[in-house]
Amino acid sequence: MSEPIPALPCYLNGEISTVRDAKVSVLDRGFIFGDGVYEVIPVYDGVMLRGREHFERLQRSMDEIRLENPHAVDEWLGLVDKLLAHHPGNQSVYIQVTRGVPTKRDHALPKGLTPTVFMMCYPLASPSREQVENGVACVTARDFRWEKCHIKSTSLLGNVLARQLSADVGATETILLRDGFLTEASASNVFVVKDGVVAAPPRDNLILLGITYDLLVRLAAEGTVKLEIRPIPEAELRAADEVWLTSSTKEVLAVTQLDGKPVGDGRPGAVFRRMHALYQEHKAGLRSRAVAA
Ligand code: PDD
Numbered sequence: 001m002s003e004p005i006p007a008l009p010c011y012l013n014g015e016i017s018t019v020r021d022a023k024v025s026v027l028d029r030g031f032i033f034g035d036g037v038y039e040v041i042p043v044y045d046g047v048m049l050r051g052r053e054h055f056e057r058l059q060r061s062m063d064e065i066r067l068e069n070p071h072a073v074d075e076w077l078g079l080v081d082k083l084l085a086h087h088p089g090n091q092s093v094y095i096q097v098t099r100g101v102p103t104k105r106d107h108a109l110p111k112g113l114t115p116t117v118f119m120m121c122y123p124l125a126s127p128s129r130e131q132v133e134n135g136v137a138c139v140t141a142r143d144f145r146w147e148k149c150h151i152k153s154t155s156l157l158g159n160v161l162a163r164q165l166s167a168d169v170g171a172t173e174t175i176l177l178r179d180g181f182l183t184e185a186s187a188s189n190v191f192v193v194k195d196g197v198v199a200a201p202p203r204d205n206l207i208l209l210g211i212t213y214d215l216l217v218r219l220a221a222e223g224t225v226k227l228e229i230r231p232i233p234e235a236e237l238r239a240a241d242e243v244w245l246t247s248s249t250k251e252v253l254a255v256t257q258l259d260g261k262p263v264g265d266g267r268p269g270a271v272f273r274r275m276h277a278l279y280q281e282h283k284a285g286l287r288s289r290a291v292a293a
Helices: 029-033 051-064 073-084 129-134 157-167 211-222 234-238 270-284 286-292
Strands: 009-012 015-018 036-044 091-098 116-123 136-142 173-178 181-185 189-194 197-200 227-229 242-247 251-258
Touching (some): 029 091, 051 073, 073 091, 073 116, 129 251, 136 157, 173 234, 173 251, 181 234, 189 211, 189 234, 211 227, 211 242, 211 251, 211 270, 242 270, 251 270, 270 286
Parallel strands (some): 136 173, 136 251, 197 227
Antiparallel strands (some): 009 015, 181 189, 189 197, 189 242, 242 251
């Protein structure tokens, strides 16, 4: 039997409700077509990490799917703070906007709908000490998703099926290859390191441009870690000294096993440890930067 849904406060269309009680129409285009976009924002001790950047990306996703944004960025930030008042500590905020509820099912975009806006929080599951110190195992697969992976769409069946390939063998992520090049993983971006130089795949339509990806690129530049953004052939992934996953929830995590083989010497590498330290420092400064702002 499945567990009862907890009565955790959430936000639906202007009201605070609970995830047990909040209800959406069966005709909602998010339910019928996966016609919506979303964001996941990490919150440390009540302060969003790069909240503004997440809402700027939400705007880009909405522009791509021709959905009018019901809120300006500052309004969004205020709404999240309202919900966070019910959820102290470290949280993951999930935000979803769908095209709304038409009167019938029709693929073409209906005019004049009010988007459905939903937000919920759950405790942020940051990587465990064990994961940080030992790294994680991943598998690879062909990237069989569509060609608009830069949209943070709620249509996630491709990502879900990709993720399951790693879940089936007890691995943390599925790293995807398209036409012989690294793209990303099912719910994370991927970086590789060779001879002390970090490389990341291009910011194009074949990956979701992670907020964490962008933050890492910035932290690398500030920390004088050499980093290149360019196409990464499969052979380079397989011969890398280090492979990392990044995402809002995984932060930066070393991949120490790929398809059952060790990555480099099978331990998180020196460049990872440097990058992880820079990331933790950035996180630790969040509250003081928020107070100063
Ligand atoms: N996933 N690529 C994909 C396909 C993702 O789903 C994600 C994030 C990322 C990393 O993006 P960011 O650094 O902005 O979190 C890259 C979120 C966490 C999720 O779907 O739960």
